[in-house]
Amino acid sequence: MKLAIRLFIPLFLISFSGIAQNKYEREHRIRKAQFPEKALSYISEKLVGAKKIRFYKEIDSTKVSYEVKFKKDRLRYSVEFSEEGVLEDVEILIKEVDIPNDTFARIQQYLQKEFTKYHIRRMQQQYPLGGDSPETTINNAFQNLMLPSIKYEFIVAGKQDKEYHQYEVLFDNKGNFEKLRKSLPANYDHVLY
8 A cells, every 4th residue: 555655646746747837948058969960960051151050958847859059141040859850840039020010919918918027038930840841841940931830939037926937938920829838047057156
């Protein structure tokens, strides 16, 4: 009986941690040699002429993924892959002027309703893999096409219940809310005091 209880309690706690809408993610910089070969084959030609190329390994509460960040043609890209080197999404850092007015107005309405105060820290236009091939998704992202499948990801410092937290909020291409997750602030382990 005691063994059953010892096994049940951890399983019970694990099942509830999977339900929570929190994003416990840490990214650590890695060398190019540590990046999955399959992932590099998808984007190697896109890295030609790119600047500030950085490779990262992200450890999430549910998975491990790899990300390459770089600047090309005055745009900042982030291309994320699974542990097996399968493309997950391509993100482009954007500003308010890059989002259609009615879409941004809908996003602001949601943020004003959800938070008593908020500050937008970062906005990204996201090209998820979806039903397209990885090559098509990458080409669409590098052409910066406004497709019905794109999403907008906002990193927001927001106040709810008298406390500020950082959130990752996802919207569809029309500005309709899709997902809200509390996220950890950036990792500053490298800073010595």
